[in-house]
Amino acid sequence: MNEFMRKMLFLPTQSSTIAQSIDTLHYTVIAGTMIGATVVFLVAIYFVVRYRERDRPFTKTPAIHAPVWLETSFIAGTLLLFLVWWQVGFAQYVELATAPADSIEIYVSAKQWMWRFAYPEGATSIAVLYVPAGRPVKLIMTSRDVIHSFFVPDFRVKKDVVPGHYTTLWFEAKQPGAHDVLCAEYCGTGHSMMRGQVIVLSAGDYGKFIRGIVPPLPAAEPPMPPSEPFVVTEQGAAQLQTSMVVEGQLAAARWGCLRCHTVDGSPHIGPTWVGLYGSTRSFDDGTTAVADEGYLTASMMDPRRQIVAGFKPVMPTYQGLLEPPDTAAIVEYIKSLQHAPGGTRVLPDVKVPASGPAFVPAEGTDVR
Amino acid sequence: MSAESYLVADKGVKSWLTTTDHKRIGIMFLVGVLVALFLGGVFALLLRLELLTPGRTYIDALTYNRFFTLHGIIMIFMFMIPSIPAVFGNFCLPIMLGAKDVAFPRLNLGSFYVYSAGVVITLGGMLIGGADSGWTFYAPYSTTSPTAVAPVGFGVFVLGFSSILTGLNFIVTVHTMRAKGMSWLRMPLFVWAIYATSIIQVLATPVLALSLALIAIDHGFGLGIFDPRMGGDPVLFQHLFWFYSHPAVYIMILPAMGVISEVVTTFAKKNPLSYKGIAFSSIGIAFVGFLTWGHHMFVAGMSIFDTGVFGVLSMFVGIFSAIKVYNWVGTLYRGHISFTTPLLYFFAFLFLFVFGGMTGIAVATSSLDVHWTDTYFVIAHFHFIMVGGTLTAFLAAMHYWFPKMFGRMYSERVGLFTAALVFMGFFFTFFPQFLLGNMGMPRRYYSYPERFQALNVLSTGGAFLLGMGVLLTVGNLLVALKMGPRAGKNPWQSMGFEWLTESPPTKHNFEASPVIDRGPYDYHLGLD
Amino acid sequence: MRAPSAVAAEHFEDLKQQGHAARLGMWAFLGQEMLLFAGLFALYSAYRSMYRADFHQAALHMSVALGTANTFVLLTSSLTVALSIWAARARRPRACIGFLIATLLLAAAFLVLKFTEYGHHFAEGIFPGRYYHFAELPQHGAHIFFTLYFFMTGLHALHVIAGMGVLTWVLLHALQHHWTPEHHVGIELGGMYWHLVDLIWIFIWPLLYLVL
């Protein structure tokens, strides 16, 4: 039944765990609406055939007014049906919007007209998103220019990617295979070329991928012919990369963070990063907050909004300078610094002009 | 006939251009919207041609983007929004109320010139580069696009004021210009529909004007309030935009519903199954229509809370349309039905509206909308319900009121044929697009994966059929304008108040102010 | 809306119907104007909940004295325009003219104060949109606050100017002793438009000037 309806309605494969339950509602709603519409239409046709004038001259017609009970029951019945659909649909929507706690988090940044993916272990890829089968994956997405929309028809998921915001989306792919990624929000001349692929790997292959071994393409026929000229793929995306923590350490050095923040527990111009994550911060206006990922990111982007008691508002904003992967990496690095290391490690303070973050480091992986 | 008809009462081009006669202004709007329909249709066909093949067919992506933007802007702001209210509302509403004119005739003429100015500015913007932002003008794409977004946005802003002035005029007319004996519950259902539409026009359009002004100012001068680089939130633009643009859907469809109510009662010679049901559901739609704009934004980064609220409110607006549908069908019961071109358009309308409306309930279901939004499913949905509904009702009105406006009869045989052609064309254009949407083809795609091609070709074929159907329809009416037989005062034997006057009416509609002593659908009394 | 002549236009039954139509039309028009501002108020409300602290900081920087002075100027101008209608109804054409002139002077005073304030802002580098370069408040929230401030007060100032145009037209007719107890729809409509300007400022003032 499921397969029959799916093919009837031209729906793509159900490749995520949630796809089939959404499709079941889809069939119900479409069947319900189409049957209802057909009945209404056929009744109208019947009336016309039955009450055609057939050259009878018009004298008068009876004044018929719908009895209130009839009107009310039609309205109530229809409304009830609609509300049930809303209820089920909204419950599913909430499920779609709430990622499981154990999801793998992958950062997505979109720009005209490409997708870039940054994995927790530090690897990045362009246009092709590698995910393991059988594990929930949460995408944390933002755009660098205009609004895009991340759409995987086979998974029945879609979410706009908005500049100035993080939006999230999650899915759990059922088995290894390849699926289209389409941009669904109009974003300019390259909108229809802004395509990518999700390659679902087996758990083992995914493990190899994040260690830098290029995975074999899955046996399944990719739904998009590889000859399509405008798909920017990077088959060998994952050269061995350092882990996210090391990446964050390098980024922190590059951006000059470590000239004010220490990693050995001693206070300096700014608060130390050791034990920062998860601690409760008190600000000079008397308020407090827990230093979670949100707080850390906010502190980089808008450092003067809240000043930790005892420090001066001297930190410049990194809004517009730090890229999401770097930001995420620095956050991961801070998270790793729960205890002061045995010895003091001083990272080389290279390539940073004295004036602070006025210079943007070149990024080898960024294909323009 | 004691006095000359409005068509010949004054002579010369100047007498038309400076007229304050609501009927002549209606005719001038008719010419305007037909030109817009033609232009928008040409752009539609050009788009469908490009989509024949997966890659480039004959134009580049930027040209394609400009074309779909212009197609949307022309069809929505220049054709559908003014189509029924400004043409048939202007022509029929005062007559139906037993009034000599609308409340502010000079404002009415002003509205036509504002419309013309808006058209000139928008099309001028198109000549100096054309916008490529889509008719939705989403920031920040629209504000950073290198194309001429500012003039086009400003043109739409001006068109909006034409719409506001027309709506304002109708509200006041309905309140103050009703003839003696015309109680609220004796008003024709078309008047109720236009009245509800006018409320939306007056209260929603300024928000569109403001948001487009903000976009145009940002594009022209860099004063961005939605610019994420300055901390702005592009999603807020969508809130403002849809606060107008969702009710705008009802600006287009409510007058169509009004026309359909008139057509179905006239050709069934029956009272509507529930007059109050149809009349009050128009007001209900106008009101609840303001509460559902967020269902365009389920995946836009809006909160879960708002998704729930807008989802449930959207279901309520569907109910009001369902009330109307039940009533129209019920009106046919035990009627005296004559099968004419307007009635065939009623069936086309019913089909497109019911199936399109039902898919609307489907897309309002939050989790299903995630897959469908921004795909061809949505395109097909709104073309069925909004374009199909408005276009078929507009053509129904053109045929139904043609003898009223010009005093001549069109060829019924050709009319039925072209109506069937329009319907078939429409169905084959947009039905494949539902399936394309299910497959996952996003909207505004210049090129697409090959698996979408077969359905796209079918859709393009349908579009040309539709274009031919509309051309033939207009041709049939143009022939009738010159050569049609005289229609007589009331060729449909309708009890509607607009048929109490001569066809075509005299300059002042009524020799003496009429006194209304019955309802417009009292067919149980028999014809006068 | 044109100057209604003492006789009803031909499509109206009588003057009463015409006056009723004109007033209702004006209300519909004012409803439209309110919705025009509503978009900006909605943006203010949404952005304020996004950047509460920044809005607080930015509002601290506003000149409460100028804003409050303008509040009283507009309130008083509302009174004078209302009194001018009263004078027309009471057949006191000279008082009517006097009150109208007073209203126009107060309107001009409002604009002078407003542009003085703009001048102060510009001197500090507070401009709307991308021209904003006020070093003391570099936060995004402040940036948005001031851009909104310019849009809201700017649109309001445009309405003040339009209102002055309307009142000038009313005054020109008053000088010809056009308004009488029997016939004063025009001055009434002009007054309504002017009150709208006051009405909107009543909401702008606490939101932008009084630190909330």
Next chain:
Amino acid sequence: MAHETRASTYLWTWLALVVLAVATYVLSRLDLGALQVPIALLIALVKGLFVVMVFMHLLEHGATSRIFFGIAFTFILLLISLSTADVMTREQDLPVPASGALAPRG
């Protein structure tokens, strides 16, 4: 139309408006916490009603005008509340890096 509002009525209304304006100012200088905004808006609303009802003669005009005005006001409240509700109930709303890479407009 019940005509002829007396001049003294206008003067009293103006006085009430001035008193309310002063009250708004004074209250804004006190620290009322979360109540600050609601109180200020409530006073503004009362002032607005004075202006609309007395100065703009909505009391004298027909019920139609009052209904129309009420509808317009309701829609304004809906626009403001539902769009603000979105912003206030979003799960996470972090400032986002890297928008500086936006290409300058050509």
